[in-house]
Amino acid sequence: MLFRAQTLQRIAKGEITVAFRRWALPRAKAGGRQRTPVGELRIDMVEAVREADIGESDARLAGFANREALLADPLLQGTEPIWRIAFTHGPDPRSALRLDVPGAEEADTILARLAETARRAEFDPLQRLAVIAANPGRRAPDLAAEAGVETQVFKRQIRWLKEQGLTESLATGYRLSPRGQAVLDRSRS
Known part of the structure; x- marks a missing residue:
């Protein structure tokens, strides 16, 4: 509706x-x-x-x-x-999830799920998180062009990340949630 x-x-x-x-x-x-x-x-x-x-x-x-x-x-x-x-x-239950910063063990579980998504050749979630982290508030078409995918495909991928509580939408563009930042930081350690 x-x-x-x-x-x-x-x-x-x-x-x-x-x-x-x-x-x-x-x-x-x-x-x-x-x-x-x-x-x-x-x-x-x-x-x-x-x-x-x-x-x-x-x-x-x-x-x-x-x-x-x-x-x-x-x-x-x-x-x-x-x-x-x-x-x-x-x-929205995702609001609480975005603020739920995972510990090391939970972050590793999330990273394994992201790696499985990348293995299935759907897209590389960590790459998308890194692009958003480097460009908070940037327009989706610009981010999609940088990632080399169509805008609608990019938006669908970011919605998937949002479902995991890793990103959040802004009036223009996106940013990492505290949960997403913790997962990205864990991937880099």
Whole structure:
């Protein structure tokens, strides 16, 4: 699900806990999770609803002043079924992981995983970490060109590193997390 920036801020404050979408089939699943710029949403419930069953309280939970405003939302135009998605907002678990500086043994385990990724010829994670460490905040296309790969390929590789808690995105570019710096330092020792 996509949300406007203003909606995300209200989700983070706990003001919005429900979304409505018109989809041919549900694109969210109860028990699923969705990362957003303001944290992670845990999908608690997804159910098809009839327009006639959407009430004023539903509209307020979705961040609208009233039912009429909700039904006028462009996301609810069309003829596909309406889905009510209830969710709970929480922190992105990668945030804590990025701050979790590993000891020597754990860093060696992470390095072994990075070496396995490099052996499978997917990409060299340590090379990517070194490039980011040397160029914090530099644009992804510039870093990709330096690494000799397409920008989208580079971004996918950095997302993988982010999943490991080793990098973090900035408004422009990336930087190593404390965890990533510790792993890179261990690789050099």
